[in-house]
Amino acid sequence: MKDTIGYLGPKGTFTKIAVDSMFNGESKKGFSTIPECIDAVVNDEVTYAVLPLENAIEGTVNITLDYLIQAENINIVSEVIVPIRQHLMVHPDNVNEWSKLDAIYSHSHAIAQCHRFIHKDLQQVKSHSMTSTGAAAEFVSKNPDQRIGAIANHLAAKEYGLSIVQKDIHDFDNNHTRFVVLHKAKKVLTSKNLEEKGRKTTVTVTLPSDQPGALHQVLSAFAWRNLNLSKIESRPMKTGLGNYYFLIDIEQQMDDVLIPNAITEMESLGCKVSVLGSYPYYLHSGNGVTLAV
């Protein structure tokens, strides 16, 4: 049976750009929220789900991480990093009104990536959070009678017939987002389209409670094996203040010795460790302008 790819939709989202760079002929299905998309993989409605995990300016997309941790038997099987360019767009009827907008709509991460621009050029304009930048663009296209704009990418402008009135409004140039490909089976999904940049293994570690130096010992399990870490982040376990787990990215694929032994060492310290995936990562080659759809 043909694979189906679920993604944070509708069409015109950055996630759709990630999907199109990774997959070719498969059927693609947009979901309005990240939890719905993760549920779709859990319930076998789709084979893979592609979701944003981390942005270079705004940090982790918490909802993806939190649902991924809670969903059982869902693995990261691949990752694509996409350059992010944010534009301000309005309905063509409102092009001359763009500096007098009443409100702007976008995904909360996109709004956060454009804070300086909004503060400087759109002071007093209300920002409204939507489920995605694509959903915001669609909403603006359906409400030409309102003086509103969307922050989204150039494909969303094309998809929903909007006019870009301010280009590249993100605050920092080096704006990238990591999109993960999720799947039920533990496997490695390689891309036919993109050049592999390396391999990563992502683990979560829960420390034993009230043990001084536990995090130090966890880090030394990696350090003395010369395992390079590219991310370590603490997230609340949602069981009470002060209870955290750590998400750790190791810059190499799962092997037979080093990572398994580091895990055994952490477990012997009383930590709970689970492997979210060991997978290749890719860099989307385009600069956000030329993309196959």
Ligand SMILES: O=C(O)C(=O)Cc1ccccc1
């Ligand atoms: O809303 C979108 O287009 C998404 O795919 C989520 C997102 C939002 C902002 C930056 C990167 C991804």
